[in-house]
Amino acid sequence: xxxxxxxxxxxxxxxxxxxxxxxxxxxxxxxxxxxxxxxxxxxxxxxxxxxxxxxxxxxxxxxxxxxxxxxxxxxxxxxxxxxxxxxxxxxxxxxxxxxxxxxxxxxxxxxxxxxxxxxxxxxxxxxxxxxxxxxxxxxxxxxxxxxxxxxxxxxxxxxxxxxxxxxxxxxxxxxxxxxxxxxxxxxxxxxxxxxxxxxxxxxxxxxxxxxxxxxxxxxxxxxxxxxxxxxxxxxxxxxxxxxxxxxxxxxxxxxxxxxxxxxxxxxxxxxxxxxxxxxxxxxxxxxxxxxxxxx
Amino acid sequence: xxxxxxxxxxxxxxxxxxxxxxxxxxxxxxxxxxxxxxxxxxxxxxxxxxxxxxxxxxxxxxxxxxxxxxxxxxxxxxxxxxxxxxxxxxxxxxxxxxxxxxxxxxxxxxxxxxxxxxxxxxxxxxxxxxxxxxxxxxxxxxxxxxxxxxxxxxxxxxxxxxxxxxxxxxxxxxxxxxxxxxxxxxxxxxxxxxxxxxxxxxxxxxxxxxxxxxxxxxxxxxxxxxxxxxxxxxxxxxxxxxxxxxxxxxxxxxxxxxxxxxxxxxxxxxxxxxxxxxxxxxxxxxxxxxxxxxx
Numbered sequence: 001x002x003x004x005x006x007x008x009x010x011x012x013x014x015x016x017x018x019x020x021x022x023x024x025x026x027x028x029x030x031x032x033x034x035x036x037x038x039x040x041x042x043x044x045x046x047x048x049x050x051x052x053x054x055x056x057x058x059x060x061x062x063x064x065x066x067x068x069x070x071x072x073x074x075x076x077x078x079x080x081x082x083x084x085x086x087x088x089x090x091x092x093x094x095x096x097x098x099x100x101x102x103x104x105x106x107x108x109x110x111x112x113x114x115x116x117x118x119x120x121x122x123x124x125x126x127x128x129x130x131x132x133x134x135x136x137x138x139x140x141x142x143x144x145x146x147x148x149x150x151x152x153x154x155x156x157x158x159x160x161x162x163x164x165x166x167x168x169x170x171x172x173x174x175x176x177x178x179x180x181x182x183x184x185x186x187x188x189x190x191x192x193x194x195x196x197x198x199x200x201x202x203x204x205x206x207x208x209x210x211x212x213x214x215x216x217x218x219x220x221x222x223x224x225x226x227x228x229x230x231x232x233x234x235x236x237x238x239x240x241x242x243x244x245x246x247x248x249x250x251x252x253x254x255x256x257x258x259x260x261x262x263x264x265x266x267x268x269x270x271x272x273x274x275x276x277x278x279x280x281x282x283x284x285x286x287x288x289x290x291x292x293x294x295x
Numbered sequence: 296x297x298x299x300x301x302x303x304x305x306x307x308x309x310x311x312x313x314x315x316x317x318x319x320x321x322x323x324x325x326x327x328x329x330x331x332x333x334x335x336x337x338x339x340x341x342x343x344x345x346x347x348x349x350x351x352x353x354x355x356x357x358x359x360x361x362x363x364x365x366x367x368x369x370x371x372x373x374x375x376x377x378x379x380x381x382x383x384x385x386x387x388x389x390x391x392x393x394x395x396x397x398x399x400x401x402x403x404x405x406x407x408x409x410x411x412x413x414x415x416x417x418x419x420x421x422x423x424x425x426x427x428x429x430x431x432x433x434x435x436x437x438x439x440x441x442x443x444x445x446x447x448x449x450x451x452x453x454x455x456x457x458x459x460x461x462x463x464x465x466x467x468x469x470x471x472x473x474x475x476x477x478x479x480x481x482x483x484x485x486x487x488x489x490x491x492x493x494x495x496x497x498x499x500x501x502x503x504x505x506x507x508x509x510x511x512x513x514x515x516x517x518x519x520x521x522x523x524x525x526x527x528x529x530x531x532x533x534x535x536x537x538x539x540x541x542x543x544x545x546x547x548x549x550x551x552x553x554x555x556x557x558x559x560x561x562x563x564x565x566x567x568x569x570x571x572x573x574x575x576x577x578x579x580x581x582x583x584x585x586x587x588x589x590x
Contacts, residue, residue: 026523027550055575056351110467172405172467174571176527178548228321232471253473255322276469280350 002101002125002162005195008042009092009100009163010035010188014064014107014156015277016051017173020184021106021166027185037192039199043098047088047105047156050080055174057277064105067158069151093159102162104191105155106184109169110276112239114139115187118165119212120157121146126164127295129194131210136190139183141242143167143271143288145215170239173276210295213242213269213288220282222252222260230254233274233284241271244290252284297396297420297457300490303337304387304395304458305330305483309359309402309451310572311346312468315479316401316461322480332487334494338393342383342400342451345375350469352572359400362453364446388454397457399486400450401479404464405571407534409434410482413460414507415452416441421459422590424489426505431485434478436537438462438566438583440510465534468571505590508537508564508583515577517547517555525549528569528579536566539585547579 012018012025025044028035035042046052048063059080066085071077092100109116117130117140134140147153150161157165168184171177197204221229231252237245244267245251252260262268268287272278305323307316320339323330330337341347343358354375361380366372387395404411412425412435429435442448445456452460463479466472492499516524526547532540539562540546547555557563563582567573 023550031551055571110470170467172465172571173469174574175405175569177533177569178527178530179533181527181550182552232473232476235473235477238472238474255318255476256326257477274470274472276350276467279469 002198004199005040005101005162007098007100008035008040008102008104008192008195009045009098010042010104010106011045011047011088011092011156012106013049013052014047014105015057015062016048016053016059017055017057018106018108019174019176020108020168020171020181022046022052023176024106024181024185024188035188035192037196039196040101042192043100045088045092045098048081048084057173064107064156065154067156068154069158071154088156089159100160100163102195103157103160104163104188105157105165106188107165107167108171108173108180109167109272110172111169111272111274112241113167113169113271114141114242115183116140116167116169116271117142118157118167119144119146120153120155120164121150121161123161124295125162125198127210127293128204128206129191130164130212131295132194132204132206133187133190134211135207137187140187141213142210143213143215206295208294210293212291212293213271214291216268216287216289218283218286219251219270221279221284222254229279231258231260234259237270237273237285239273241273242269244268245270245287299494300335300396300457302393302395303330303335303397303399303487303490304340304393305337305399305401306340306342306383306387306451307401308344308347309342309400310352310357311343311348311354312350312352313401313403314469314471315403315463315466315476317341317347318471319401319476319480319483330483330487332491334491335396337487338395340383340387340393343376343379352468359402359451360449362451363449364453366449383451384454395455395458397490398452398455399458399483400452400460401483402460402462403466403468403475404462404567405467406567406569407465407536408462408566409436409464409537410478411435411462411464411566412437413452413462414439414441415448415450415459416445416456418456419590420457420493422505422588423501424486425459425507426590427489427499427501428482428485429506430502432482435482436508437505438508438510501590503589505588507586507588508566509586511563511582511584513578513581514546514565516574516579517549524574526553526555529554532565532568532580534568536568537564539563540565540582
């Protein structure tokens, strides 16, 4: 049961080529009054400065996969991002100088995911805040990718129970789009205002149901035996994140113009369709199940 | 005066994270019959395989800036891309095994440039082909960025007088979009068919005028003294490539929401608006002048 949130951390540039979050964090660092509220402190963190300087997702390793508890405790892991993860843990968690009660981690995607909230747990505070945000802004979608235990969560958001990642798109890596920058900034202000009113004991009216897209599985591109892909996202599926994909709907188009259909037996709601950074991870999209959750 | 084109080279992956061209070249290499025509040979080249494998524009240096004559002749230049440029010159020019009369270099951009033909000279054959392509497909635009001499042209297309680059967009780096893949492939087939009919002595009817966007200058992002940018492309200019920008029209939006307008005295037609790879080059867009050329 949460009574009071004393410190909020806004993290950007966890992936160095996702400019929206990195530049927003730089803006907030320069103008801290924008994120100041009476009842709590707000701190900022540019999580992967070397990758940001190089306009790359990471230098050695994906930083947002470095927060498994066992990896943070393993003294033999010494790559740039592994050390950076330990430093971030020391700062934002573990009684660090910026110990946070709520962490907002800012990401962007080449997929058409609007303003997506990525929940890594179903803490009632997170659910209520997500419901509030999706109620007042139709661009907001809520994706739930929860882990069996916090030890198994490799994301920055494993460092504290409250908070989530925000994933905005579509936007190419290494660019700023003013409209998405403004929409993301506005969402952050709404979140900070919500926390302020929560701390003051105000209950914000929300719908009692939340539309949640619950993670089911990931789907790879069709690949040849040598590991090279032989099909692309089908034009009819491109940019259709959060829309129903039914059995026999087109999914991929081979380089030779053959359509590959979805062969599952039940409807799914794909997201992260054609995310650039996921080609190397073998992920063409993630399947989710759309659910109405009573909260 | 050109009488006969004997060998066409289709080059892709000059920038390793521009997937459309790289995957098309791989497709054509696998199915050479697709690009075979009776009167000439067609060869393919994946220009920067190491950068493609790493999903990066380049490993050490932008390959498409390595073709200055003096650099190709300089034995002291030994970075991966500098050596690759020399190897490509040896193959496609200089009486190499794939000596080409016509080079098509396939690129993609995060800017909304449709199917852009980038002319690096105004050879009558190139102009007529460009006029033909833009006449039959309204997505085709013709950008002319010609150099005083071939020695000063740092692009792959400096290796022979005939041919041009194709720049397709908008598309993020490191992804394939099926629709753009198909449109680019169709354009390539039209070009090969045109060359085939030219070799057979057929004159293809074209308009006698060509709409050409002639390069004027490049414009950097507004920057602070320390070199960091403080403004983004204005939402009203984003995706407006090839549209008129008039004096006092919005150009940039600062992170503090101030609009910066275009202060020039005459109308320009910006292109390469918000191209990801040009942030590091200090280019927010290129200004062009729209011209009707009698050919």
